[in-house]
Amino acid sequence: xxxxxxxxxxxxxxxxxxxxxxxxxxxxxxxxxxxxxxxxxxxxxxxxxxxxxxxxxxxxxxxxxxxxxxxxxxxxxxxxxxxxxxxxxxxxxxxxxxxxxxx
Amino acid sequence: xxxxxxxxxxxxxxxxxxxxxxxxxxxxxxxxxxxxxxxxxxxxxxxxxxxxxxxxxxxxxxxxxxxxxxxxxxxxxxxxxxxxxxxxxxxxxxxxxxxxxxxxxxxxxxxxxxxxxxxxxxxxxxxxxxxxxxxxxxxxxxxxxxxxxxxxxxxxxxxxxxxxxxxxxxxxxxxxxxxxxxxxxxxxxxxxxxxxxxxxxxxxxxxxxxxxxxxxxxxxxxxxxxxxxxxxxxxxxxxxxxxxxxxxxxxxxxxxxxxxxxxxxxxxxxxxxxxxxxxxxxxxxxxxxxxxxxxxxxxxxxxxxxxxxxxxxxxxxxxxxxxxxxxxxxxxxxxxxxxxxxxxxxxxxxxxxxxxxxxxxxxxxxxxxxxxxxxxxxxxxxxxxxxxxxxxxxxxxxxxxxxxxxxxxxxxxxxxxxxxxxxxxxxxxxxxxxxxxxxxxxxxxxxxxxxxxxxxxxxxxxxxxxxxxxxxxxxxxxxxxxxxxxxxxxxxxxxxxxxxxxxxxxxxxxxxxxxxxxxxxxxxxxxxxxxxxxxxxxxxxxxxxxxxxxxxxxxxxxxxxxxxxxxxxxxxxxxxxxxxxxxxxxxxxxxx
Numbered sequence: 001x002x003x004x005x006x007x008x009x010x011x012x013x014x015x016x017x018x019x020x021x022x023x024x025x026x027x028x029x030x031x032x033x034x035x036x037x038x039x040x041x042x043x044x045x046x047x048x049x050x051x052x053x054x055x056x057x058x059x060x061x062x063x064x065x066x067x068x069x070x071x072x073x074x075x076x077x078x079x080x081x082x083x084x085x086x087x088x089x090x091x092x093x094x095x096x097x098x099x100x101x102x103x
Numbered sequence: 104x105x106x107x108x109x110x111x112x113x114x115x116x117x118x119x120x121x122x123x124x125x126x127x128x129x130x131x132x133x134x135x136x137x138x139x140x141x142x143x144x145x146x147x148x149x150x151x152x153x154x155x156x157x158x159x160x161x162x163x164x165x166x167x168x169x170x171x172x173x174x175x176x177x178x179x180x181x182x183x184x185x186x187x188x189x190x191x192x193x194x195x196x197x198x199x200x201x202x203x204x205x206x207x208x209x210x211x212x213x214x215x216x217x218x219x220x221x222x223x224x225x226x227x228x229x230x231x232x233x234x235x236x237x238x239x240x241x242x243x244x245x246x247x248x249x250x251x252x253x254x255x256x257x258x259x260x261x262x263x264x265x266x267x268x269x270x271x272x273x274x275x276x277x278x279x280x281x282x283x284x285x286x287x288x289x290x291x292x293x294x295x296x297x298x299x300x301x302x303x304x305x306x307x308x309x310x311x312x313x314x315x316x317x318x319x320x321x322x323x324x325x326x327x328x329x330x331x332x333x334x335x336x337x338x339x340x341x342x343x344x345x346x347x348x349x350x351x352x353x354x355x356x357x358x359x360x361x362x363x364x365x366x367x368x369x370x371x372x373x374x375x376x377x378x379x380x381x382x383x384x385x386x387x388x389x390x391x392x393x394x395x396x397x398x399x400x401x402x403x404x405x406x407x408x409x410x411x412x413x414x415x416x417x418x419x420x421x422x423x424x425x426x427x428x429x430x431x432x433x434x435x436x437x438x439x440x441x442x443x444x445x446x447x448x449x450x451x452x453x454x455x456x457x458x459x460x461x462x463x464x465x466x467x468x469x470x471x472x473x474x475x476x477x478x479x480x481x482x483x484x485x486x487x488x489x490x491x492x493x494x495x496x497x498x499x500x501x502x503x504x505x506x507x508x509x510x511x512x513x514x515x516x517x518x519x520x521x522x523x524x525x526x527x528x529x530x531x532x533x534x535x536x537x538x539x540x541x542x543x544x545x546x547x548x549x550x551x552x553x554x555x556x557x558x559x560x561x562x563x564x565x566x567x568x569x570x571x572x573x574x575x576x577x578x579x580x581x582x583x584x585x586x587x588x589x590x591x592x593x594x595x596x597x598x599x600x601x602x603x604x605x606x607x608x609x610x611x612x613x614x615x616x617x618x619x620x621x622x623x624x625x626x627x628x629x630x631x632x633x634x635x636x637x638x639x640x641x642x643x644x645x646x647x648x649x650x651x652x653x654x655x656x657x658x659x660x661x662x663x664x665x666x667x668x669x670x671x672x673x674x675x676x677x678x679x680x681x682x683x684x685x686x687x688x689x690x691x692x693x694x695x
Contacts, residue, residue, distance in 0.1 A: 038354060
């Protein structure tokens with residue numbers, strides 16, 4: 001891994017607290033062969049344990065990590081990071097919190 | 104601020120049979136219990152048909168090859184085979200630690216249950232004779248197709264279910280299981296389940312380890328809840344590890360890719376093809392031709408002796424292969440498509456062919472061989488509590504080669520039937536006074552505690568101990584240290600605090616509750632592994648490298664006594680197959 005970093009912007013919303021959603025940007029080390037779910041796990045473990053996202057099978061089967069990745073619905077576990085990225089909850093479903101929907 | 108004020112109102116749900124777990128074993132149990140006339144409620148930690156290991160199964164249901172023809176109607180079977188022949192193979196592969204009464208149920212019911220799934224619309228890809236298997240017993244169905252079938256059956260029967268609810272503990276009255284409590288991960292509300300009987304179908308505990316092939320939700324929930332309630336666990340020292348699982352680059356973690364491309368070579372950090380030291384006769388053979396146990400042990404020793412990769416694995420390289428040969432292998436094995444389990448490996452192949460090595464681990468936790476002790480009715484040692492699938496122990500003894508998919512559907516169906524019978528007879532009763540409140544307090548404790556160790560950090564510590572000291576290569580000093588560290592972590596569990604206090608989809612909160620299960624399970628596993636001073640199947644003791652049939656044809660059974668686990672050695676349950684005697688080197692006993 002080189003020392004390159006990318007900016008990961010996540011839409012955040014907690015129904016217990018927030019009236020509207022807001023955005024938060026994290027700076028994350030970048031390397032070859034990194035999935036969106038890897039990046040979210042990095043944020044959770046190292047930068048912000050309060051970020052909500054869901055992963056289960058980590059291989060593209062269960063579909064539960066589906067979210068809007070740069071405006072398109074896609075699986076976080078099988079989508080490779082190319083550079084700066086914008087993440088938001090899937091639009092068709094009710095938001096539980098942050099990137100987790102009632103999917 | 105009194106955080107306690109935030110608790111949503113507790114929900115109460117009632118049913119005859121509560122099934123905890125929503126995949127192969129759970130849905131089968133629910134179908135059987137409903138068929139026997141009981142009301143049924145399925146609780147899923149995630150979503151039904153989208154959780155646990157079932158959906159990721161790469162392979163097969165195992166049915167004896169005669170029944171493949173006679174019951175399932177596939178001409179590719181073999182009439183020479185029989186349930187008895189299959190039983191012999193399972194017991195031999197389990198190094199004679201299997202409870203033979205359970206294996207009898209497996210071989211008896213396998214054709215019936217697989218037939219049932221096929222009748223429900225499950226599509227069989229092919230019938231296969233697995234490598235090293237005497238008969239074509241493999242009824243190949245990819246995991247996603249099994250999961251699709253389960254969703255369709257559950258939908259068709261209108262099975263009542265609650266989803267995204269993690270069951271944390273069982274409720275008792277007079278020593279009898281009468282329900283459970285859990286956390287609704289969406290709302291942050293506690294749920295109390297009142298039931299006539301409970302079936303645990305919660306899967307394995309692989310996430311205790313740094314590397315695994317399993318899904319993120321397998322955290323020993325059933326084993327730990329059963330243990331806390333007083334049920335017995337068995338063979339907890341037996342765990343199956345797989346070598347050669349990708350750990351870097353991270354996007355392909357958990358992949359068993361290199362089994363589909365066994366021509367690669369494993370190198371340590373000195374650049375040595377270290378496997379050749381283990382068996383000169385196989386020195387030039389690619390990794391795929393080596394026994395998995397040998398490869399696991401060899402890889403782990405490289406790491407333990409300081410010749411591992413930065414992330415604690417070794418390197419896997421294709422650099423010795425010419426590009427056109429790689430293309431040739433690829434076109435034959437993968438039909439030009441680098442895809443498996445929906446994961447696209449094109450970018451990984453570019454990385455490899457660009458001259459890079461992958462980092463792979465020798466000991467990804469793959470299957471929990473031991474677990475909750477059950478009898479041939481899949482009753483646990485607690486009245487009212489039943490269990491099936493990977494969360495149970497005893498079926499495969501020391502090592503599993505036979506299909507875990509068959510185990511889950513066979514056990515699930517019997518457990519569901521037994522539970523319905525029990526619930527009808529016993530009826531429902533309320534838990535002893537104060538219990539629900541106490542167990543619900545335990546759920547909220549990490550959320551309401553203002554400060555304390557962070558679940559993420561404690562999980563990393565736990566995984567390091569499990570991987571280094573209760574992994575593929577075991578020794579008395581390492582296991583003793585692991586036990587001490589787990590005893591220390593018990594008190595850490597009472598201090599865990601989340602940073603975020605949200606009630607909704609709070610990962611740290613769920614991590615804390617999972618740790619509450621993983622710590623006792625790892626402790627029990629380490630204690631059992633420490634007691635077994637021999638090597639057998641999935642349990643390799645570097646300090647006792649012999650399989651000792653004269654002293655160790657016993658199962659180690661663990662039960663909680665007060666706050667401490669009590670270990671007991673009990674003779675193996677045999678029916679028709681007589682175990683061998685004598686002492687043989689592990690490397691020989693592990694050969695098939």
